[in-house]
Amino acid sequence: MTTLALYSNKGGVGKTAAAVNLAYLAAQAGRVTLLCDLDAQGSSTFYFRVKPGIKRKARGLAKGKKQVNESVKSTDYESLDLLPADLSHRNLDVAFDKLKHPKERLRKVLEPLQEIYDLIVLDCPPTINLLAENVFTAADLVLAPLIPTTLSLRAHEQLLTFFNENGYDRARLYAFFSMVDGRKKLHRTLIEEARQAFGNVLPSTIPYLSQIEQMGVHRAPAPVFAPASPAAAAYAALWDAVAARLNK
Numbered sequence: 001m002t003t004l005a006l007y008s009n010k011g012g013v014g015k016t017a018a019a020v021n022l023a024y025l026a027a028q029a030g031r032v033t034l035l036c037d038l039d040a041q042g043s044s045t046f047y048f049r050v051k052p053g054i055k056r057k058a059r060g061l062a063k064g065k066k067q068v069n070e071s072v073k074s075t076d077y078e079s080l081d082l083l084p085a086d087l088s089h090r091n092l093d094v095a096f097d098k099l100k101h102p103k104e105r106l107r108k109v110l111e112p113l114q115e116i117y118d119l120i121v122l123d124c125p126p127t128i129n130l131l132a133e134n135v136f137t138a139a140d141l142v143l144a145p146l147i148p149t150t151l152s153l154r155a156h157e158q159l160l161t162f163f164n165e166n167g168y169d170r171a172r173l174y175a176f177f178s179m180v181d182g183r184k185k186l187h188r189t190l191i192e193e194a195r196q197a198f199g200n201v202l203p204s205t206i207p208y209l210s211q212i213e214q215m216g217v218h219r220a221p222a223p224v225f226a227p228a229s230p231a232a233a234a235y236a237a238l239w240d241a242v243a244a245r246l247n248k
Helices: 014-026 043-047 064-069 087-097 102-115 132-138 150-166 185-198 230-246
Strands: 001-008 033-037 078-084 119-123 141-146 173-180 201-207
Touching: 001 014, 001 132, 001 230, 014 033, 014 078, 014 119, 014 141, 014 173, 014 230, 033 043, 033 087, 064 102, 087 102, 087 132, 102 132, 132 230, 141 150, 150 173, 150 185, 173 185, 173 230, 185 201, 201 230
Parallel strands: 001 119, 001 141, 033 078, 033 119, 141 173, 173 201
Antiparallel strands: none
């Protein structure tokens, strides 16, 4: 089992759209995949037409590893399951902090799933707290979306500093750009600066396209309702780049 986390310490950067499309493409490529919606807002859950909320007796992540299997729901797509968002997820850091080895709780919770799934995709809330540290501990690869703005690049600098200061492996942290308008000189300039400054920036970019915004209308990944679109092609290229690194 491999764990891929879509994480950003800044909101509004296309993280959930990437998580949904990458999870779908992974399943289409033959990997039995579970998408875990760790964000209490539940955007990934909404996109997959799954009702948010988990039965109290099977809260899964908040209660511990024995209940997590009971919390998983199927999606409309073969080989792709979903652990839905739940309001209890907003307090996961508090729940983990009360247990032994609090930074390793998520990894332990996911362990029983390794015989079921080839890939687990984590859609994470945009905060640096104990839940984020659980994500950094559990994930084989952390994928951070950036948008070509000064504030987004500044937030990524803060994330890299956090990794360095807290002993997390920066080699497992990759970035990619989303919401890119290639016609804008500023976008092109900032992307080039980031590639030189940060390292581990994937060559694939996600353009700013209406098909991605329409995911909320269709409640489906872009390759499902617009398979021949530039959006679908961009996510396919991103998945190829991610898969190549997961296979290392």
